[in-house]
Amino acid sequence: MSSVHEAITSHTRKMHSHLEVFQQLDQQREEAIEHVISLCTSGQPYTIDAINRITASINEHAKHGISPTRPYVTTSMVEQYVNRTSH
Numbered sequence: 001m002s003s004v005h006e007a008i009t010s011h012t013r014k015m016h017s018h019l020e021v022f023q024q025l026d027q028q029r030e031e032a033i034e035h036v037i038s039l040c041t042s043g044q045p046y047t048i049d050a051i052n053r054i055t056a057s058i059n060e061h062a063k064h065g066i067s068p069t070r071p072y073v074t075t076s077m078v079e080q081y082v083n084r085t086s087h
Contacts, residue, residue: 019067037078040078052072052073
C-alpha cells in the first residue's frame, strides 16, 4: 500500500470516527430536547441545562473536525415550540 493510500485511509477513518461521535452527541441532544418538551407540555418544571451541556460538547467537538455545530436552547425557544405545536 502506498503512503498516499495509507494517509487517505487514515484520514477517512478519522472523519468517520468524528462523525460517529457527532451522531451520538446529536442523538443525546435530541433525547434531552424531547424530554424537556414533554415536561413543558405537561406543565412540569424543567431545565435546559442538560441540552446545553450536550450542545457545548457538540460545538467543541465540531472545532476538531467536519461536523456541524448546534445552537444553544433557551426556555423561550422551548415554550414557543410547545405553544406552536399544542394549538
